[in-house]
Amino acid sequence: MRQTIFIYLIFLLVGVPVLAIGNELPAPEGEVLLTVTGNIAHTNAGTQAHFDRELLKNLSPLTICTRTPWHRETSCFRGPLMRELLAAVGAQGDSIVVQALNRFEAEISVQELHDYDVILAMSRNGEPMPIRELGPLFVLYPFGEHPELHTEAVRFRSVWHVASIHVR
Ligand SMILES: Nc1nc2c(c(=O)[nH]1)N[C@H]1C(S)=C(S)[C@@H](COP(=O)(O)O)O[C@H]1N2
Numbered sequence: 186m187r188q189t190i191f192i193y194l195i196f197l198l199v200g201v202p203v204l205a206i207g208n209e210l211p212a213p214e215g216e217v218l219l220t221v222t223g224n225i226a227h228t229n230a231g232t233q234a235h236f237d238r239e240l241l242k243n244l245s246p247l248t249i250c251t252r253t254p255w256h257r258e259t260s261c262f263r264g265p266l267m268r269e270l271l272a273a274v275g276a277q278g279d280s281i282v283v284q285a286l287n288r289f290e291a292e293i294s295v296q297e298l299h300d301y302d303v304i305l306a307m308s309r310n311g312e313p314m315p316i317r318e319l320g321p322l323f324v325l326y327p328f329g330e331h332p333e334l335h336t337e338a339v340r341f342r343s344v345w346h347v348a349s350i351h352v353r
């Protein structure tokens with residue numbers, strides 16, 4: 186009996202931190218561009234996941250060349266697939282709330298991010314996007330391939346100046 190308790194204590198002391206380390210994301214070294222909060226299993230800053238440009242670049246990037254309702258010409262946007270970003274943080278919710286630097290926010294269903302290749306665009310035509318050009322991060326739907334996305338509701342979910350994502 187005493188031995189069982191002893192083994193149990195050892196597990197508590199050693200096992201729990203090891204499990205926690207297994208769920209850690211690498212820590213950002215540069216400026217934090219994105220904070221992910223809420224129902225997530227993988228963190229690197231307390232209960233949150235913080236991403237700098239480097240960490241975001243390492244997440245399955247996709248390039249989408251499309252016109253958008255906000256640009257006259259076709260541009261090529263590049264950034265991680267939103268569903269890969271959610272996988273990286275071990276997101277467990279059914280929806281996310283994307284919040285912008287200007288406090289604008291929109292809710293997006295996780296299902297939609299599996300149905301469509303929505304990216305968190307980090308660059309446009311190879312250049313980082315300044316804040317005055319919808320940057321630094323911009324939720325981009327593949328408008329070109331999917332005419333059905335040209336609706337007011339989808340434009341409403343096209344959040345630019347993204348600063349944080351809360352998983353519900
Ligand atoms: N950061 C940020 N993103 C935003 C908004 C906003 O106010 N701030 N407005 C949203 C809404 S409601 C729409 S319809 C689209 C397009 O806005 P616009 O075409 O009127 O400029 O951007 C969306 N993304």
Ligand SMILES: [Mo]
Binds near residue numbers: 337340341
């Ligand atoms: Mo809107």
